[in-house]
Amino acid sequence: MTDQEQATALVQRQAARYREQIEGRVRAAWANGGPRAAKPRGRNDRGGYRYSVTSRDGSRVYTVNVDGFDVGNVACDCPAGQHGTFCWHGAAVLLRLLANREAKRLRSAS
Numbered sequence: 001m002t003d004q005e006q007a008t009a010l011v012q013r014q015a016a017r018y019r020e021q022i023e024g025r026v027r028a029a030w031a032n033g034g035p036r037a038a039k040p041r042g043r044n045d046r047g048g049y050r051y052s053v054t055s056r057d058g059s060r061v062y063t064v065n066v067d068g069f070d071v072g073n074v075a076c077d078c079p080a081g082q083h084g085t086f087c088w089h090g091a092a093v094l095l096r097l098l099a100n101r102e103a104k105r106l107r108s109a110s
């Protein structure tokens with residue numbers, strides 16, 4: 001295998017793992033109420049939207065800011081989210097956006 005082929009294989013494996021992680025978070029979001037798990041809290045100061053998502057055990061409420069219709073535009077203040085990991089709270093917000101007209105607005109803005 002050439003260096004280029006090895007690099008391509010590496011990127012493909014990483015992309016597949018990343019995709020599996022995102023799909024797992026979306027499954028968890030559906031299992032925890034789907035779009036209804038994300039409660040709207042109005043606009044944020046960047047022109048995006050703010051949502052609240054309650055933890056699975058009900059003990060904490062996390063804030064999710066979304067500034068575009070993409071995994072990379074979701075920021076949650078849960079422990080995973082603070083480390084830049086896409087969490088199910090963020091996935092729930094994207095599901096909510098899909099169900100709302102805000103999705104169209106964010107798509108056209110990005």
Ligand SMILES: [Zn+2]
Binds near residue numbers: 062078079080081089
């Ligand atoms: Zn989170």
